[in-house]
Amino acid sequence: SQTIHQWPATLVQPVGSPLSLECTVEGTSNPNLYWYRQAAGRGLQLLFYSVGIGQISSEVPQNLSASRPQDRQFILSSKKLLLSDSGFYLCAWSLAGPRYGYTFGSGTRLTVV
Amino acid sequence: AQTVTQSQPEMSVQEAETVTLSCTYDTSESNYYLFWYKQPPSRQMILVIRQEAYKQQNATENRFSVNFQKAAKSFSLKISDSQLGDTAMYFCALFSGNTPLVFGKGTRLSVIA
Numbered sequence: 001s002q003t004i005h006q007w008p009a010t011l012v013q014p015v016g017s018p019l020s021l022e023c024t025v026e027g028t029s030n031p032n033l034y035w036y037r038q039a040a041g042r043g044l045q046l047l048f049y050s051v052g053i054g055q056i057s058s059e060v061p062q063n064l065s066a067s068r069p070q071d072r073q074f075i076l077s078s079k080k081l082l083l084s085d086s087g088f089y090l091c092a093w094s095l096a097g098p099r100y101g102y103t104f105g106s107g108t109r110l111t112v113v
Numbered sequence: 114a115q116t117v118t119q120s121q122p123e124m125s126v127q128e129a130e131t132v133t134l135s136c137t138y139d140t141s142e143s144n145y146y147l148f149w150y151k152q153p154p155s156r157q158m159i160l161v162i163r164q165e166a167y168k169q170q171n172a173t174e175n176r177f178s179v180n181f182q183k184a185a186k187s188f189s190l191k192i193s194d195s196q197l198g199d200t201a202m203y204f205c206a207l208f209s210g211n212t213p214l215v216f217g218k219g220t221r222l223s224v225i226a
């Protein structure tokens with residue numbers, strides 16, 4: 001069966017520090033991968049998605065970047081965090097053309113101080 | 114462009130009662146898929162139910178069912194015999210074309226004992 005792992009679960013980082021959040025999927029090949037951000041009590045904002053290795057689509061121009069160095073690995077990064085980067089980050093995967101929906105990771109709560 | 118609208122930011126229901134969450138959507142595609150996701154306080158996103166647009170029959174999953182009105186572009190979620198564990202944020206989502214899922218802004222449901 002397919003599983004998705006996302007870490008860390010919680011992170012407190014100072015302003016100006018770098019960020020690296022990692023997401024890996026097991027049990028499937030060539031998944032579509034997604035990064036979302038969710039402010040407290042709010043909806044989901046799509047940040048990046050990838051349909052293959054090295055293929056990244058950015059939905060929101062901002063302080064973040066994403067990379068997909070391996071088929072089932074998706075990394076969200078920042079060189080210098082801002083206070084506004086605080087939030088809950090969710091990774092998800094789907095089959096090509098998500099007609100069966102997404103499976104989400106357990107999320108990372110990021111607080112920038 | 115695809116849109117998903119959830120017009121009820123918050124709702125509450127007594128335990129064991131029935132509640133209906135509303136969702137309307139817009140797409141120019143003839144083939145599409147609709148989803149309801151549940152996000153409990155743990156913030157783990159869980160797929161509740163899925164509907165294929167070309168299927169007339171409304172989807173059901175145990176106590177969860179949908180009322181899919183294709184002409185009206187409406188996709189409501191009915192929760193029967195509400196339980197305390199149903200307390201969560203509920204998101205309606207649409208997949209059409211070849212783009213990532215589009216999510217509504219969510220409805221916060223509180224089940225009261």
